[in-house]
Amino acid sequence: MGRWTQVSAPDLDGTLIRRGDSGYEDARADVVWNGVTPARFPGVIVRAASERDVVRAVDYAREQGLRLSVRSGGHNWSGAPLRDDGLLLDLSRLRECTLAPAAGPDPPTATVGPAVTGQELVAALTPHQLAFPVGHCPTVPVGGFLLSGGLGWNSRAWGASCADVQEVRVVTADGRTVDCTEASHPDLFWAARGAGPGFCGVVTGFRLALHPHPVSIMTTSCTFPLADTARVTEWAEPIARGLPPYVETAFVLMASGPATESVPPGPRISVVATAFASSPETARQALEPFTECPFGELEVAGEPPTPTSYAALHEGASAVWPPDHRYGADNLWAPESYQTQLTRLVDPLATAPSGKSLVLAPVQPVSEDPALLSNMAFAPLGASYLVCYAIWDDPADDPANGGWLREAMAAVDPRGGGRHYIAEADLEAGGPRAQSSYAPAAWDRLAEIKARWDPDDLFHSYLGP
Known part of the structure; x- marks a missing residue:
């Protein structure tokens, strides 16, 4: 070209x-x-x-x-x-969002354009008591999110968000418009559920299966000094893995948490759990283990199980990832435990050049039910998963924060060769970041599909160094 x-x-x-x-x-x-x-x-x-x-x-x-x-x-x-x-x-002006109610045995669906945000989809679905595993940040549009697989709210129960994609409308390299399902153009359909920014077409619309809105959404959190990361993860990880799949648990490591009545500002680790349950009693019971910490005297802040909503969860995410800031991000799937991986990040977080930087580590971020992982390019690639975010606001600090991010990721992946999630990988870092975001057979199949549908290489493939 x-x-x-x-x-x-x-x-x-x-x-x-x-x-x-x-x-x-x-x-x-x-x-x-x-x-x-x-x-x-x-x-x-x-x-x-x-x-x-x-x-x-x-x-x-x-x-x-x-x-x-x-x-x-x-x-x-x-x-x-x-x-x-x-x-x-x-495609940021393609913002169609149309709901189709249940019809006989057919469940309700939504047809959405690629630029519809998670916040907009929640607003459209909630009045109808419907839900979808949208992205955690409210401003994330569904297009790139679903193309990459989608680790959304309640994905531990509902699966990767792309599992609910029933149909994609694709403009191909030769200018055709095709509707892709499991039965029609199944190779493009498979690729559109995980290929991310290397997809060999333009998706102009998605038809999504929807879920009944949880009767109760409830959240709880407990926060400790970052120095207690090993103890906190050793206690909380087995609890999180043993809870019902409708409970989403994450460790959040912060370079600087706010002061409380008992401690000054400083680096923190929080355990945050959210239940998407069939009743308030079920939600509260599921979260109860996190209120019974055996070393609770070390806790510097906490919130008891409290009712919330998708909209409120999105508001909280906006505070963590504010607009008009500068960001670098990278992630890692790894075979090690959260205790091993997050302990490696204690020193980098404590010395981060920006107090806004953080690490998010959801425990079992997506269902591993084979039925919810079938027919898609996306796959979870490790026992633990984390995303490291450098967050700052002064352009003069770009080198320091960019360097810090890559040093932090080197600390958590000391041998290199780790696996990644394509949506939040630092694609300009060293190594084959895109290729290592897929199982080997999936990577080979993606290449075959691109060669078939885009033989002249019209579409840019994955960004690299």
């Missing part, structure tokens, strides 16, 4: 912006939710207003010899849609 040169624009309902045009830099920066905008510059950006625009943009890129990348919502930490030269197809 050649470099971009100025040619006539396709007929669009949306807009086309060339590099050098007024508004180009704003459009380029808007592609990434992260305040860090990578120094990569598409030759032209198409902001699609319709599926018709998507088809015309794909045809235009193919006819002009332009490589093509796709942005559905912009939450990818590495800014994978931003590539030099070529055409960037921005």
Whole structure:
């Protein structure tokens, strides 16, 4: 594929912006939710207003010899849609959200555009007492989230979010629009459930199976000094693994927690558990083990089991991952226990250059029921899982925080060669980050599907160093 040169624009309902045009830099920066905008510059950006625009943009890129990348919502930490030269197809205006009620034996479904956010989907479903395992951050759009597999709220019970994808509508490299299911174009359907930013097409819509809204959502937490990480994880991990699948438990390691009446600000570890239960009594009973810590005298803060909602959970996530900040992120699936892995991160967290940085480590973040992992490129790849986030706000601190993130990940993966989750992997770090986000057979099958559906390599593959 050649470099971009100025040619006539396709007929669009949306807009086309060339590099050098007024508004180009704003459009380029808007592609990434992260305040860090990578120094990569598409030759032209198409902001699609319709599926018709998507088809015309794909045809235009193919006819002009332009490589093509796709942005559905912009939450990818590495800014994978931003590539030099070529055409960037921005789907952020495709925000359809339509509910279809249950009809006889057929359960209710939702048809959503790729730019619909988790927060918007929750708002549409809750009045109908329906739910979906949306992403933990409210502003995460469903497009990239579902394409990557999706580790969402209550995924330990409901499975990876892509398990509830019943159909995807795809514009292919030759400009066709195809509806993909288990029975129709099953290879593209399989790839669309986990391939992430390397998917060889443009998904313009998803049909989603929905769940009954939990009768009770309840959360509890307990917080300790970070120095007690080994003791806290040794106590809490077996409890978390033994609880019903509708209880989601996570360790959160913070570079600096707030002061309390008894202790000054300092690094912390929290155990946060949320039950998505059939009754308040069931939820409260499931969370009770976390209220009976044998070394409770070390606790510096805590919240008893308290009713909450998806909207409130999203508000809490917004406070942890605030907008208008600069981010770096990387993750690891590993065979070791949470005690082993998180203890390795105590010293890096305690010396982080930003007090806002943190590590999130959900215990069993996704159901491992084979029925909920079938027919998808995504798979959990280890006994423990964690994501390390560098969070800061001053551009002058970019080198320090970027370096800290990679040093922290080296500490937790000292031999290298760890496995990753494509949605939050540091794709520009050393090593084959994309390839190590898949089982070997899945990686080979993804390559075969791309060769079949995109033989001329129109679509950019995975971002790398």
